[in-house]
Amino acid sequence: MALVLNDEQTMLRDTARSFLSGEAPVAALRQLRDGHVAEGFSRELWKQFAEMGFAGVLIPEDFGGVGLGHVEAGVVAEEIGRNLTATPFLSTAVLTASALLHGGSDAQKQAWLPKIAGGEIIGALAVDEGAKHRPEKTALQATRTGNGFTLNGAKTFVVDGHVADLLVVAARTSGQPGETQGLTLFLVAGDASGVSRERTVMVDAHNAARISFDNVQVDADAALGPVDGGHELLERVLNVGRAVLAAELSGVGGQAFDITQAYVKERSQFGRIIGEFQSLQHRSAHLFSELEVTRAAVIKALQTLDANPDKAATIVAVAKARAGASTELAVQEGVQMHGGNGMTDAFDIGLYMKRARVAQELLGDSNFHADRLARANGY
Amino acid sequence: MADLETFRAETRAWLEANCPAEMRTPTEDEEDTVWGGRNPTFRNDAQRVWLERMGAKGWTAPEWPAAYGGGGLTREEAKILAAEMRDLGCRSPLSSFGIWMLGPALLKYGSEEQKKKYLPPIVRGEIRWCQGYSEPGAGSDLASLQTRAEDRGDHFLVNGSKIWTSYANKADWIFCLVRTDPTAPKHEGISFLLFDMASPGVSTQPILLISGSSPFCQTFFDDVKVPKDQLVGIPNKGWEIAKYLLTHERNSISSMGGRAHRPVHEVAAQHVGLDDRGELDDNLLRAQIARLEVDEIAFELAMERAGDMAKRGEIHGAYSSLLKYYGSELNKRRHEILMSSGGSDALEWESDRSEHGAAPRAWLRTKANSIEGGTSEVQLNILAKRILELPGA
Numbered sequence: 071m072a073l074v075l076n077d078e079q080t081m082l083r084d085t086a087r088s089f090l091s092g093e094a095p096v097a098a099l100r101q102l103r104d105g106h107v108a109e110g111f112s113r114e115l116w117k118q119f120a121e122m123g124f125a126g127v128l129i130p131e132d133f134g135g136v137g138l139g140h141v142e143a144g145v146v147a148e149e150i151g152r153n154l155t156a157t158p159f160l161s162t163a164v165l166t167a168s169a170l171l172h173g174g175s176d177a178q179k180q181a182w183l184p185k186i187a188g189g190e191i192i193g194a195l196a197v198d199e200g201a202k203h204r205p206e207k208t209a210l211q212a213t214r215t216g217n218g219f220t221l222n223g224a225k226t227f228v229v230d231g232h233v234a235d236l237l238v239v240a241a242r243t244s245g246q247p248g249e250t251q252g253l254t255l256f257l258v259a260g261d262a263s264g265v266s267r268e269r270t271v272m273v274d275a276h277n278a279a280r281i282s283f284d285n286v287q288v289d290a291d292a293a294l295g296p297v298d299g300g301h302e303l304l305e306r307v308l309n310v311g312r313a314v315l316a317a318e319l320s321g322v323g324g325q326a327f328d329i330t331q332a333y334v335k336e337r338s339q340f341g342r343i344i345g346e347f348q349s350l351q352h353r354s355a356h357l358f359s360e361l362e363v364t365r366a367a368v369i370k371a372l373q374t375l376d377a378n379p380d381k382a383a384t385i386v387a388v389a390k391a392r393a394g395a396s397t398e399l400a401v402q403e404g405v406q407m408h409g410g411n412g413m414t415d416a417f418d419i420g421l422y423m424k425r426a427r428v429a430q431e432l433l434g435d436s437n438f439h440a441d442r443l444a445r446a447n448g449y
Numbered sequence: 450m451a452d453l454e455t456f457r458a459e460t461r462a463w464l465e466a467n468c469p470a471e472m473r474t475p476t477e478d479e480e481d482t483v484w485g486g487r488n489p490t491f492r493n494d495a496q497r498v499w500l501e502r503m504g505a506k507g508w509t510a511p512e513w514p515a516a517y518g519g520g521g522l523t524r525e526e527a528k529i530l531a532a533e534m535r536d537l538g539c540r541s542p543l544s545s546f547g548i549w550m551l552g553p554a555l556l557k558y559g560s561e562e563q564k565k566k567y568l569p570p571i572v573r574g575e576i577r578w579c580q581g582y583s584e585p586g587a588g589s590d591l592a593s594l595q596t597r598a599e600d601r602g603d604h605f606l607v608n609g610s611k612i613w614t615s616y617a618n619k620a621d622w623i624f625c626l627v628r629t630d631p632t633a634p635k636h637e638g639i640s641f642l643l644f645d646m647a648s649p650g651v652s653t654q655p656i657l658l659i660s661g662s663s664p665f666c667q668t669f670f671d672d673v674k675v676p677k678d679q680l681v682g683i684p685n686k687g688w689e690i691a692k693y694l695l696t697h698e699r700n701s702i703s704s705m706g707g708r709a710h711r712p713v714h715e716v717a718a719q720h721v722g723l724d725d726r727g728e729l730d731d732n733l734l735r736a737q738i739a740r741l742e743v744d745e746i747a748f749e750l751a752m753e754r755a756g757d758m759a760k761r762g763e764i765h766g767a768y769s770s771l772l773k774y775y776g777s778e779l780n781k782r783r784h785e786i787l788m789s790s791g792g793s794d795a796l797e798w799e800s801d802r803s804e805h806g807a808a809p810r811a812w813l814r815t816k817a818n819s820i821e822g823g824t825s826e827v828q829l830n831i832l833a834k835r836i837l838e839l840p841g842a
């Protein structure tokens with residue numbers, strides 16, 4: 071398959087681009103941040119996401135969605151990245167929807183997918199327990215009790231967890247932390263008894279939560295997918311999230327690059343436009359090359375999730391590793407080339423740096439994914 | 450789609466039946482590369498057979514028109530051929546400046562007679578070409594070249610010298626940039642000329658490289674007579690052809706490294722060993738290799754994407770500079786890490802055990818990747834000016 075967007079995908083990109091830059095530009099993020107908006111995102115905007123079909127992008131028409139693929143989800147995510155839009159797209163439309171799609175029973179799908187597509191609920195995936203993304207180290211215990219399970223433990227860095235109506239929780243039903251066997255995913259209501267949530271305001275003014283589970287009771291049919299054998303499902307869902315997040319990072323890096331290029335074409339020192347200095351030219355050209363190479367890996371990862379999902383793990387690792395690293399370079403060069411202005415809150419470039427740091431860390435950083443590739447290749 | 454699947458099945462079957470077993474192992478040293486020519490050297494019969502079979506099908510130049518001996522494949526078919534060859538581990542049957550550089554330029558700028566005359570022998574590997582661009586005073590600033598071609602009515606008379614002419618002493622013909630109008634501004638007096646290296650007045654002087662081999666030469670032209678129908682395109686308008694050819698040279702240099710060769714982690718496992726967790730017994734080297742392999746996979750896709758963009762007419766003309774810059778720097782990095790992976794085993798220069806220093810010689814050779822075909826700095830200048838449109842570049 072050609073590693074470029076087809077005509078319909080290009081149209082979607084144009085639609086998403088004008089919608090997001092019009093309705094949810096960087097200024098909107100500043101308003102949420104500076105207005106100390108308690109929820110940290112705009113419910114009105116999320117309704118519009120549903121009307122545009124973005125909330126249901128991955129959800130089949132039978133369940134009220136628009137039934138598009140991962141490439142299309144990536145197209146939307148890239149524009150989110152360009153505008154630094156704080157939206158539950160990744161947590162709800164991508165991660166939670168994928169968990170239900172790939173692991174849910176018919177009843178579970180019927181219960182939740184139409185609501186996600188309709189923008190009626192927010193979902194969140196609760197995986198990490200420590201400072202670094204290590205899914206197989208999940209320790210949160212789910213013990214069989216009566217007709218169901220009791221959950222005890224804590225999660226961190228749960229994106230949009232503070233407002234989620236539905237939590238998808240990775241738990242250990244057997245085995246030891248570090249083992250892949252013994253993991254199970256559960257659907258837990260965000261307001262279930264025993265769930266306590268602390269919104270963690272992050273450096274990028276996007277949203278996450280620390281969530282503790284204190285004797286939380288769920289029914290047996292709250293298990294999503296196989297009990298004890300949830301690792302494969304979890305990886306599949308995470309890989310979708312990682313690839314879509316790589317697309318978002320591509321947008322963050324691409325826009326950071328564009329605004330920096332505009333700046334160096336306008337600012338003068340030494341009687342010349344600073345973009346005339348060869349040291350800045352060469353670094354700009356190098357950075358452009360890094361971003362372009364990343365784009366190829368990202369679209370390939372998204373296409374592979376659509377066409378050949380069982381073979382997607384390696385290319386998803388490559389895409390996320392690349393997107394994290396090249397976007398990090400883009401924002402660092404961006405701040406540096408803005409000189410003193412790059413350090414000010416008034417200029418947007420610093421906001422791109424902050425978002426890049428969070429998205430780099432989320433769902434595994436570049437080191438994590440390079441390590442995954444090494445393991446897959448047996449070294 | 451169904452047609453493409455049929456093509457894939459047929460191609461695979463043909464390759465399985467026709468690619469000799471010896472041609473399905475990774476290349477180890479320079480003698481594994483086949484260059485063809487009037488006096489070809491083959492290390493073994495398998496090399497000869499493989500070249501003849503692929504040449505006859507036109508699959509040494511899969512996307513060239515069949516009318517000129519090429520494979521006549523569409524881009525999608527050519528991708529399938531490449532993928533199947535990679536899958537079966539088939540070596541490239543032919544390395545050729547004719548295929549990488551001259552052919553594309555002739556297809557675009559050559560006359561019908563020139564295409565008919567020069568292209569089919571390139572496809573079959575019968576004529577080996579060299580590139581006469583650089584001169585002692587004209588490297589990065591190529592357009593300041595001084596080799597003169599005077600119009601003498603029925604022929605041109607060529608005088609001057611070229612330098613860094615790869616394989617000039619082994620090539621049959623040369624494509625050469627010459628100055629036909631010394632009074633015009635430097636970009637406007639250049640022509641693109643083809644001639645036989647056996648012509649009277651042509652001589653070559655090999656130059657020894659840091660890798661210990663001497664594949665390139667200084668090349669001298671002393672009153673060389675060249676028939677006028679061997680000028681390509683329009684007289685004094687050769688610079689446009691020269692630049693177009695360079696974009697193809699750059700594409701071929703960018704694809705030199707990477708996954709066609711033995712994976713770096715295998716080399717490291719052999720020399721460094723694995724620890725009891727099954728990881729390379731040098732965790733910082735392991736990290737370097739993992740990052741390299743991430744970048745190599747991504748870069749291979751970037752080349753594929755560039756081809757797809759070109760097919761849709763959505764590619765910038767200077768994109769080949771991006772691939773050339775990135776690919777050559779990546780290949781240099783690969784060989785630095787390979788040297789580290791080989792440790793002291795990779796330092797031997799002469800023993801049979803080391804295949805006469807294959808590793809260090811290859812490592813040193815890669816240093817030229819960011820010089821030949823236009824240096825990395827020149828590529829970055831081109832990107833800054835033409836794609837980023839930065840001022841004053």
Ligand SMILES: Cc1cc2nc3c(=O)[nH]c(=O)nc-3n(C[C@H](O)[C@H](O)[C@H](O)COP(=O)(O)OP(=O)(O)OC[C@H]3O[C@@H](n4cnc5c(N)ncnc54)[C@H](O)[C@@H]3O)c2cc1C
Pocket residue numbers: 337338339340344347349350406407408409410411413
């Ligand atoms: C936190 C902070 C505290 C500061 N405190 C003070 C203070 O107390 N007092 C004070 O007087 N100043 C202070 N400064 C200002 C500081 O000295 C300037 O920001 C700095 O000299 C850069 O100038 P500029 O911001 O105008 O950037 P510019 O000069 O516009 O530079 C923009 C970019 O262009 C590059 N560039 C510029 N010229 C060239 C060239 N010839 N070749 C290649 N690249 C070039 C720069 O390296 C930079 O990347 C402070 C700055 C900061 C960020």
Ligand SMILES: Cc1cc2nc3c(=O)[nH]c(=O)nc-3n(C[C@H](O)[C@H](O)[C@H](O)COP(=O)(O)OP(=O)(O)OC[C@H]3O[C@@H](n4cnc5c(N)ncnc54)[C@H](O)[C@@H]3O)c2cc1C
Pocket residue numbers: 579580581582583584587588589590612613614615616665817820821822823824825826827830
């Ligand atoms: C192995 C090998 C094979 C080759 N094969 C051939 C061949 O077959 N045919 C042929 O014609 N040529 C060939 N070349 C020549 C090659 O194209 C030139 O070496 C190359 O173009 C650089 O020219 P130069 O060596 O004169 O270096 P210079 O142009 O003198 O460059 C020296 C240094 O200055 C830098 N520099 C120059 N200009 C600028 C600028 N404007 N901005 C920033 N930095 C600059 C360069 O990047 C380089 O680092 C080959 C070279 C090598 C190494």
